[in-house]
Amino acid sequence: MVDVAFGPEPGPKRGNGPGESYLAMVRRKRMYGGILLAVFVAMMAAGFQLADGRNAGGFWDGLHRLGDFPSEVLAEAWRNRANIPGLFWQFLPSLIETLNIAALSTLLGGLGAMMLALLATRGLARWPRLTPLFRRLMDALRAVPEIVVALVLIFILGGGPIPAVIAIALHTVGALGKLFSEVAENADLKPVEGLTSVGAGWGQRMVLGVLPQVAPNWVSYALLRFEINVRASAILGFVGSGGIGYDLKLAMQWGGGKYDQVVAIFLLLFLTIVAIDRLSDHVRARLVKGRV
C-alpha cells in the first residue's frame, strides 16, 4: 500500500465494466482525499488565526519588525567585533559545561536505557512477566518533559548543572530505552541459547550474547540522542540552571551593550551544534554500515 488509503480495498465490481468501476473508485477516493485536505487546510487556517489572536503582538504587525532585533544585535556586534574572539574564550568554559551536561546525561541515560531495554524486550527479559511494567515505566519517563523535572530539582538541589543532568538523563532513559528495545527485539537468539546451554547467567548472556550484536545500532542511537541533548541542555540553561544557555540569558537580559556577547554565544552554539551534527552523522554512517 503506497498511497494514503481510505477505506477498504475495492469490493465486488459493480457498473458496466472494470474500467467504469475503477474510475468510480478513483473519483470517490479523490473526493475523500479532497475533503480531508479541505478539513486540514481549514484547521490550519483557523489555528493560525486563533494563535495570532491570542498572541501578544500580531503576526502582521510583527513581521516587519522581525529583522529589527537581529540587525540591532548584529550592528552592535559588528562595531565591537574585535571583542568576539576574546569572548569565545570567555564563554568556552560554559560551552564545555553544556557539552558535559549533555554527555553525562546521555551516558547515564544510555546505561539506564540498556538495562530497561533488555528487561523490557520479549525473549530476553530477566523477568518476562514484568516486561509490560518496564515498558510503561519507559513511556512515563519519555512523557515527562525535561523542563518539568529540571525546575523542580532546581528548587531542591539549588542551581548548577546537576538538576539539568538528572532531568535530561531521565528523559533519555525513556527515549533511548524504546529504541534500544526495538533493536534488541531483532537480535539473533542463537548466541543467547548457546550461552544458556553452557550455563551462563542472565548478565553473561546479555553481555556476551546480545551486546555485541546490538552495539553498533545502540551507539548510533546514543549519538543521535547526544545531539538532541546538547540542544536540550542549552535550552535548560536558558530556563534554569548552568551552562551556556544561562550566559545567553544574562547577556540578553542586559539588553543593548552586551550584544557582542550574545553574538559570540550564538556563534559558539551554532558552530558546536553543526560540528556535532556532522561528526555524529559521519560516525553513525560508519557504524550502521557495518565497519566498526
Place this chain on the structure above:
Amino acid sequence: MVDASLSMDMVARFQRRRLMALGVPVLILMYLSYVFIAFDVAGLAARARLDHAVVLLSDFVSHKTHVTRDNRSGALSVAIEGEAKGLYPAGRLPAWVSVDGATTRIDLGDGHMVQYDADGAQYVVPGYGTIAIRPEGGKLVLTAPEPRPDWINASDTRVSVTTEAGRFAYTRSKVETFRYAPGWELFFFTLDSPFSGRAPGDLLALALWGERVDPALPNAMAMVRDVWTNKMWRHGDVVWAIFETVLMAFLGTFGAALLALPMAFMAASNIMPVRALRFAFRRLFDFLRGVDGLIWTIILSRAFGPGPMTGALAILITDSGSFGKTFSEALENIDEKQVEGIRSTGANGVQRARFGVIPQVTPVLLSQVLYYLESNTRSATVIGAIVGGGIGLLLTQAIQTQKDWEEVAYYMLLIVLMVMAMDSVSGWLRRKLITGG
C-alpha cells in the same frame, strides 16, 4: 603456515577485544570522575535543601489551613494556605474552629487542642501536657512541663510548636495555627461559591432537582461556571493553556511539513538537476537546524511578543530544517520506475511529482511528521516557558512562586497526560493513514 598466521591474527584480534572490553569501562569511569569534580557533586549534599523536598512532597498530596489571630486587633482569620483566595467567610468557619467571644478553640484532631484567649494562647498536647503562652511586658512567657522536648522552639519573641497534628507559632504580633489535611484544597469550588464544602451526593441532587441557588442560572450551569472560574486553580485558564500548547505543536509541525515539502524537492539530487540550487537548499536546511530552536524562539519573541503564534513559528522554522533534510533523503530513495512510467505518458514536471513521487513518499513523510507531532508537544511546553504561552508558562510561574506546589503537581500531571494523549493520537493516525487499517 597459513594456519599459523590465521591463529596469530585471531589471537591479536582477541587481545584487541579484551583491551576494548577493559578500556571502554575504564574510559567511562575516568570521564565520570572528571565530571564528578567539574560539577562539584561532592558539594551537592551541602547545597541540597531537603526541607524543600519535604515541603514539596507534602504540598503535592496535602494542604494546610491557617488559623491566625492578630494579637493587636484580636481579629481572627481562617484561610486555606493563608491566601486571600482561600479565606473562609466570617459566618462559615470550618467545624473544627469554634469562636466564643474572645476565645477561639481549634481542634487539631487526636486530642490536640489549641485555644486562643484574652490572656494569650495554650496548646494541649495529649501525653505531654499543656503549653501556655502569655505576653508579659513585651516578652513571651512560656509555661510547659519540664523537660522541654525539642519540638518546642522558644525564645523571648517567638514560640513555635511542631507536632504530627499541625504547627503552632506565637509571636508578639500574631498567633497562628496550621492544620494539615490530605488532598488538594478547593479543587472544584472556592469558598465564595455556594457549592463549596458540600458532599457529592448533595451536589448531584442540587444539580438535578434542587432549588436554584442563583436565580439567573440552572444549578448545573452555575456549578460548571464556578468550577471554570475557580480562583485557586483557574481551570478555565489551564484548559486554554493546554489547548494553546497543543495548537503550537500542531501548527508548528504541519506548517513545517508544508514548507519543507517543496524545498525538499529542490534539494533532492534525482529531481533537481541544478547542482548549485541543490547545494543552496541543503545549506539552508543545515542553517535552520543548526540555529537552535532556542535562538529562533528568542528572535521571534522579540518581534511578535509572547504567545502561541510565536511558539508555533519557532517550532515551524526549526522543524522545516529537519523535515527538509529527511524529506529530501526520502525523495532520493524512491523507485524511479514509476516516475519513468508517468513520464512516458507525456506528463510534465509537476504531474510527475504529483503522480510519480508523492504517492511513494507519503507514508514515509507522514510517519515522520506524526512522530514529530508528539515530540513537539513536549517542545511546545518548553518553548511556552521561554516565550510565555501555554502550559509551560503556567508551570514556570507556579514554580517561581515557590509555594503553590500542589499546582505544580497538577500541571505536571496534565503535561504528562497531554503528551501521552498526543502520543496515542499520533500513533492512531499513523496506523490509520499509513497502513490503512
